[in-house]
Amino acid sequence: MSYAFHVVNLVGIYAILALSLNIVSGFAGLLSLSQAAFYGIGAYSVALATLHAGLPVSLAILAAMLATAAVAALVGAASTRFRRDYFVIATFAFQVLTFSLFNNLVAITGGPNGISGIVQPRILGHTLTSSRAFSGPILALAFSTFLVSTWIENSQFGRILRAVREDEPFARSLGISVSLFKVSAFAISGALAALAGGLYATYITYIDPTSFTFAESLSVLTMVIVGGLGNSCGAVIGALLFTLAPELLRAIGIAGGTAANIRQVVFGMCLVVVVFLRPAGLFREKLARRKVQSNGI
Amino acid sequence: MESDSTLSVRSICKKYGGVVALSDVSFELQRAAITAIIGANGAGKTTLFDVITGFTKPDSGHVFVRHADATGASPECIARLGVRRTFQGVRLARRLSVLDNILLAAGGTSINRFERCGLKTPNCAVRRASEILAIVGLRIALDEVAGKLSFGEQKLLSLALCELGEPTTLLLDEPFAGVDAAVVSAICVLLRRWTELGKSILVIEHNIGAVVSISDRVIVLERGRILKNVKPADVGKDDQILRGFLRG
Numbered sequence: 001m002s003y004a005f006h007v008v009n010l011v012g013i014y015a016i017l018a019l020s021l022n023i024v025s026g027f028a029g030l031l032s033l034s035q036a037a038f039y040g041i042g043a044y045s046v047a048l049a050t051l052h053a054g055l056p057v058s059l060a061i062l063a064a065m066l067a068t069a070a071v072a073a074l075v076g077a078a079s080t081r082f083r084r085d086y087f088v089i090a091t092f093a094f095q096v097l098t099f100s101l102f103n104n105l106v107a108i109t110g111g112p113n114g115i116s117g118i119v120q121p122r123i124l125g126h127t128l129t130s131s132r133a134f135s136g137p138i139l140a141l142a143f144s145t146f147l148v149s150t151w152i153e154n155s156q157f158g159r160i161l162r163a164v165r166e167d168e169p170f171a172r173s174l175g176i177s178v179s180l181f182k183v184s185a186f187a188i189s190g191a192l193a194a195l196a197g198g199l200y201a202t203y204i205t206y207i208d209p210t211s212f213t214f215a216e217s218l219s220v221l222t223m224v225i226v227g228g229l230g231n232s233c234g235a236v237i238g239a240l241l242f243t244l245a246p247e248l249l250r251a252i253g254i255a256g257g258t259a260a261n262i263r264q265v266v267f268g269m270c271l272v273v274v275v276f277l278r279p280a281g282l283f284r285e286k287l288a289r290r291k292v293q294s295n296g297i
Numbered sequence: 298m299e300s301d302s303t304l305s306v307r308s309i310c311k312k313y314g315g316v317v318a319l320s321d322v323s324f325e326l327q328r329a330a331i332t333a334i335i336g337a338n339g340a341g342k343t344t345l346f347d348v349i350t351g352f353t354k355p356d357s358g359h360v361f362v363r364h365a366d367a368t369g370a371s372p373e374c375i376a377r378l379g380v381r382r383t384f385q386g387v388r389l390a391r392r393l394s395v396l397d398n399i400l401l402a403a404g405g406t407s408i409n410r411f412e413r414c415g416l417k418t419p420n421c422a423v424r425r426a427s428e429i430l431a432i433v434g435l436r437i438a439l440d441e442v443a444g445k446l447s448f449g450e451q452k453l454l455s456l457a458l459c460e461l462g463e464p465t466t467l468l469l470d471e472p473f474a475g476v477d478a479a480v481v482s483a484i485c486v487l488l489r490r491w492t493e494l495g496k497s498i499l500v501i502e503h504n505i506g507a508v509v510s511i512s513d514r515v516i517v518l519e520r521g522r523i524l525k526n527v528k529p530a531d532v533g534k535d536d537q538i539l540r541g542f543l544r545g
Binding site: 159160162285 | 381397400
């Protein structure tokens with residue numbers, strides 16, 4: 001039973017992560033390869049803030065979200081100066097740089113040994129320790145993230161992000177400060193990725209750099225693309241599919257180590273199949289949105 | 298500087314490598330008047346638009362919008378100063394609905410701008426857009442994806458969107474290119490409406506007949522220089538203009 005709750009918790013955490021990336025890659029159309037870096041910064045920030053600064057977990061997660069939003073805004077400001085493939089390379093560079101820092105700043109991050117014994121949250125006087133106890137808060141936060149994402153999708157802010165994605169000169173000619181909105185998208189995305197990272201750190205109680213690699217960034221991007229870029233439901237479904245797939249492989253008797261490798265093969269195969277059959281993803285973006293009462297045509 | 302001037306261009310120069318795109322270009326746009334720019338391909342017409350709207354920085358010279366120096370300002374700043382433009386070919390958020398495009402053009406960067414534009418709510422913005430679309434006889438569903446409209450419809454929509462930003466000056470890059478006679482007359486209706494509303498309009502156009510019929514002044518550009526700045530009636534009479542225009 002606790003295994004099932006563990007899987008549910010992972011789905012929740014990855015759903016938050018996929019939704020966070022969808023803001024930058026789906027709505028704003030910026031294919032970022034640095035989401036695992038923000039996820040990691042969030043996780044390490046929470047670990048350090050609870051263990052060394054003695055902050056309660058909830059405050060540590062909030063602080064991590066703010067700090068990561070600031071870092072993401074800086075990364076966004078720098079990387080969005082580049083176009084298309086150069087932008088992707090810039091985010092890749094940040095991902096590699098961050099992983100390298102996690103791995104080599106031994107005094108702070110513990111290096112390859114990581115950080116263990118991360119504090120778990122207390123709610124109403126009870127410390128959450130079991131997978132079952134964690135599932136409620138994680139799912140509640142995943143659902144809240146989904147609501148935030150849906151709100152962005154339907155707001156003027158989301159509309160502007162999509163306009164920037166569709167035609168930047170057109171957006172600028174309407175008076176829209178394109179770089180400001182790209183940086184804002186990065187900041188919000190970074191904050192939500194940090195929320196996922198913080199939850200992961202406090203839930204697993206141990207983190208090391210291998211959880212925040214380039215491959216992880218690529219996995220999250222795959223979830224969003226397969227689910228459907230620009231569609232909040234798609235991001236959640238992508239996270240669900242790609243978290244459940246290795247667990248299902250485990251259930252049919254494939255050893256854990258092999259399952260992890262097969263996961264990569266499944267990722268690749270899914271990408272190819274989706275590109276051929278549903279290039280816009282399983283849940284394509286809703287292009288024509290809800291009507292405002294028009295009283296006209 | 299005349300008080301009726303909404304936009305003024307002073308001694309603009311722009312080079313791309315060794316190629317002179319604009320050289321000492323100066324003129325003013327008056328309120329409630331249409332100025333047309335004609336010239337052969339490569340004369341510098343679109344570069345001039347790009348310089349005025351901040352998409353290209355001039356090497357020297359100044360652009361004044363309502364007497365404020367806007368030289369080198371970003372396109373978004375220029376747009377917020379009340380200068381809206383269209384592009385050669387149509388630019389829209391193509392994979393967004395007509396409604397989304399309307400709300401973008403009316404709302405700009407924040408929902409508060411609906412109020413600043415006198416469009417109290419998104420509903421008012423839609424009503425205003427519907428009125429403008431009705432004026433040009435465009436009947437399209439608000440939930441239609443903009444990119445799926447015909448070229449003429451997209452062109453009319455992009456022009457209608459310009460008005461939603463409550464601009465004082467409109468720069469239209471070849472509004473009559475690639476559209477049929479019905480759309481041309483619809484665009485002429487829109488241009489007349491804008492002059493009645495007191496807006497300044499600068500039009501790049503190759504269709505000399507249309508230029509003569511709609512404009513109040515005609516500027517002839519040749520190899521980045523202003524060859525003539527004349528009344529439309531004089532365009533057909535001037536051999537130098539015709540030679541300059543037909544060159545290239």
